[in-house]
Amino acid sequence: MKEIDLANEVKRILASTEQRKLRYASELNWFERWQNLWASDRIRVGVIGVTSSGKSTLINALLGDDLLSVAVRPSSSQLVSCSYAKERSAVVYFLNGEKKRVGDTVRLKETIVQYSDENYNKRNQKQVAQLELSTPNFALGEDVLLVDSPGLDATGYEAHEKLTLETLLPTVDIVVFVTTVKSEVDKKMKQTLDTIAKYDCPVMIVQNMLDAVRPSVDGKKSAATVAKERMNRVLLAVEQSAIKNKSDVKVSQISAVNAMRYRCNPNPTEQEERAYKAARYDDFVAGVKDLIKSKRPEIEKQRVRTILEHLEDLIRQEDKRTENVSTSLTADTALTAISDNITCALEDTYNDIYNVIMELEKIYAKYFSDDSEAAGRKISGLVSAFLRKDTLDEEDIAEIKNVVKKFESKTIESVQAFSEKCSMAIEKLNLPARDLWSYNGLPRMPEVSVKTKVVQRRRTVKKSGILRSILRGITFGLYKGEETEYYTETIRDDEATKESVKRYIKRLQREYAKTLDAWSTNAKSTVLSIQQEIDLRVSAIKEKEQQVLDANDWKQLRKELEKCFKRYAGKSQKQEKNVYERVNDDTNVSIGTKLIKAPYKFAQLYHAAEKYLHAVQGSVFNYAMEIKQRRDYPVIVISNSPDNLSDFLFRVYQIKKTDFRREQSYCLSNELSVACSPTADQIKSMLEQRSGANVFLLINGLQFHTEFETILRRSVQENLRPNDALFLTIQDFEVLSNGNAISECLRSVRMEQNTTANGEKGMTLISHKNPVYNMAIIYAQTTDVKLKEETEFYDSLTARFPKLVSEIEKKRINNILRS
Secondary structure (H helix, E strand, C coil), X not given: CHHHHHHHHHHHHHCCCHHHHHHCHHHHHHHHHHHHHHHCCCEEEEEEEEHHHCHHHHHHHHHCCCCCCCCCCECCCCEEEEEECCCCEEEEEECCCCEEEECCCCCHHHHHHHHHECCCCHHHCCCEEEEEEEECCCCCCCCEEEEECCCECCCCCCHHHHHHHHHHHHHCCEEEXXXXXXXXXXXXXXXXXXXXXXXXXXXXEEEECHHHCCCCCCCCCCHHHHHHHHHHHHHHXXXXXXXXXXXXXXXXXXXHHHHHHHHCCCCXXXXXXXXXXXXXXXXXXXXXXXXXXXXXXXXXXXXXHHHHHHHHHHHHHHHHHHCCCCCHHHHHHHHHHHHHHHHHHHHHHHHHHHHHHHHHHHHHHHHHCCCHHHHHHHCCHHHHHHHCCCXXXXXXXXXXXXXXXXXXXXXXXXHHHHHHHHHHHHHHCCCCHHHCCCCCCCCCCCCCCCCEEEEEEEEEEXXXXXXXXXXXXXXXXXXXXXXXXXXXXXXXCHHHHHHHHHHHHHHHHHHHHHHHHHHHHHHHHHHHHHHHHHHHHHHHHHHHHCCCCCHHHHHHHHHHHHHHHHHHHCHHHCCCCCCCEECCCCCEEEECCEEEECCHHHHHHHHHHHHHHHHHHHHHHHHXXXXXXXXXXXXXXXXXXXXXXXXXXXXXXXXXXXXXXCCEEEECCCCEEEEECCCHHHHHHHHHCCCCCEEEEEECHHHCCCHHHHHHHHHHHHHCCCCCEEEEEECCHHHHHHCCCHHHHHXXXXXXXXXXXXXCCCCEEECCCCCHHHHHHHHHHHCCCCHHHHHHHHHHHHHHCCCCCCHHXXXXXXXXXCC
């Protein structure tokens, strides 16, 4: 593993002398901790699917052992994981942290059922958190952990499913989504795929039960044709989903039951072997292994990047110390802010879910408390209005369910918000996200309904027959000719309904309480991991501040670390100095991110063209500020992306700077400041230092409505003062153009610009290497563009900038003007 080798080499350098070992004790501890974690880590493959899809059968086929009974009612609040081991065994993990190993016994399967089956472990009374099953026949390899999630409910995409997916997906590397060949491809599948897309997980969609496919009833389609049509529907659902790399999604049709019968039978029959070959199981396993193979380098690369980022920070801090610049205060403040944010997020989420349980208690008190007046004071008038009734009908039950759904929605919202804040903290610390997340199963919520009962009734009816009719006539009705008839009737059972509602609410209280405890335990584990990382970094900084740095030793040490850094990072990731400089190289030519050597005359010509573009670009931005009478105000550039900041500075100010860090601001001159992913307080502080500013907020059009982009936009808008102006600047214009999304994006951005309090002072702009696009968008915002004026504008641009306006540019300008 490349990351282990890199960690070992850095540890060797930092511990090469006693003086270094003492000074860098915290760093050595940091490397040791992550190294131990990575050495024992495994690729995680998460399995999701509806309960009736044959998920357990497929897992048994992968285990090569039918340890997971397919006939039981699975306990929905616990996790089952599978892996390779030399001996057949199971380990039971309990919620209190204890574990119990069940060895290779004849009755191993029966023992597992005691913990995994709802019939034996009702409502998880045994407090099982996880089962890990291991066999020597496990098909996916020794370094793979298969994680089986609680089954998704086939009747709808409800709270249980959402919570299951939202808490499982951040913890796994690959997803196997099990459905059946017979299942219709519907909105539910698209919703599941969209949720997977949020976490950018490689996915294998399994259409199980291939053996059940039959030719069409009219005989016009063979079984193979029917199966192919079903696969095409899945591929269409993938195309319509939010998954980015759709071509990477694999779809496999298999017969898990035939694969399991063959794999789990030490002496399979010839018939079982033929069925196994037709089951396409081997193709499925090969597909999953391909996903695993492609994921490994990505995980390795992420971990190496974490180490290199740590080295960069170390080098930067030590360089400042040699110049007698203190680094502890800034670092302490930034790291403390991260720790405080996730601690508050954990507390807020806990309180949100706890309040759900309190609301349920209020409902229960209103229904069943003897002191109805006291109970009525605890709950809202809406709830109390229908709870005063002695009986409960369908309308009452529906309203109770709506209240519960609101509770579930709040729980989902809170858990998602916590997950996002943790993800942001992990990103700010430049840590591998997958190594910090933990997962717990979440319970499926019960249902309640109006109960009925069958009662026997009796009624008096006239006897039929001609003779009886004549007798009734001649006796003038004195002869009744009646008899008693017995019948049954289904009626609402009020007592049973109330008892059912009582049990329903009590069970909800229990399940929510267990959910809160389980979630809190695992969430605390994630927060603790993040805080341990922060504590280590703060400790390392403080230790160094208290020691004298040997400048000569640091000079030698720095060379060794840089040599190690370059060997693992490659030339494309070499370090930049923490300064900015104007572009004045006459012999090197920068093409994109590459620096190439070029003949002197070519370099001169290239730089002349670059200066021309920069001059035009700068003039266009200055013109935009002149139109709004903002020319003499200082400029603040804000973005969520370090790359976007670098591009903007280079295009508009000819400044090269590439080492931006998140939640940091930089004062490049009296007139120009920049900030990367600043907090609301940082934005407020930057603006308060000036009596008015032009704020250029760099945005991504394709991500305009994502929460990541919206949070920064809202923070800027809320802190603008009356004398500030906001220039929303689209950074990914080339990508928008290639995706034919110019008009749609510009309409959204300009609509947002117009609704901003300071919108009239600023405008929407475009950051692109070709300045004609900015000329077009400024013209569109300052002129009532009509067809004649549009044509004149084209002609003017073409005459003034013939080399910058090709047919492609004209089409894009047309989209800009008409948006």
